[in-house]
Ligand SMILES: O=C(O)[C@@H](O)C(=O)CO
């Protein structure tokens with residue numbers, strides 16, 4: 001199994017660029033960053049390069065630049081803004097060879113929002129550089145009140161309707177458990193759509209093994225179904241990150 005470290009959440013006590021060194025020392029060869037845009041791409045590239053790390057995922061758009069809004073992809077009156085932000089994300093990801101961008105839906109509800117989300121994803125999929133995959137991720141309403149994409153069934157319906165090879169599902173055990181009460185059942189139900197897996201426990205987004213998610217079963221299901229993507233650590237370590245990484249030793 002391939003593991004990645006989410007440097008937006010792990011090693012929170014370290015300056016951002018030092019987290020790359022910590023991840024490599026802990027045995028990771030890949031990282032993801034929710035919103036890397038404050039750091040010029042050459043600086044991120046240097047931190048990756050000196051550690052032999054790949055950056056596998058970033059999000060679009062950056063919330064510091066949107067006033068905290070978590071995307072506009074499902075907002076009918078923000079189509080121009082969505083396209084502008086996606087072009088910026090494509091430039092940043094392209095400069096660093098990032099193969100996946102998580103497209104954030106933003107706060108919205110209803111049929112018009114759904115149609116807008118689908119139209120925007122179709123546009124972005126056509127604009128995306130060759131080899132890049134766009135992901136969508138259901139976020140739970142406790143963590144992200146009002147967020148449009150808050151249910152795995154909604155995500156899978158949208159992906160089925162789109163039927164595009166470069167738009168797929170980002171599964172997160174923390175959100176899946178919070179939304180549907182059984183993260184493993186969610187993985188089983190929507191496994192065919194999944195290209196990227198993030199792990200965190202529920203209800204506190206703490207380290208695997210500290211909450212309600214059955215990680216032994218979850219890893220077994222990933223292995224049994226031949227998952228070849230990354231499993232990325234996206235949780236609040238609540239102390240030294242190195243002490244939370246025993247889950248990496250299981251495969
Ligand atoms: O699970 C999460 O919160 C993230 O993967 C994310 O992309 C939201 O910013």
Ligand SMILES: [Mg+2]
Pocket residue numbers: 137172198234
């Ligand atoms: Mg996530």
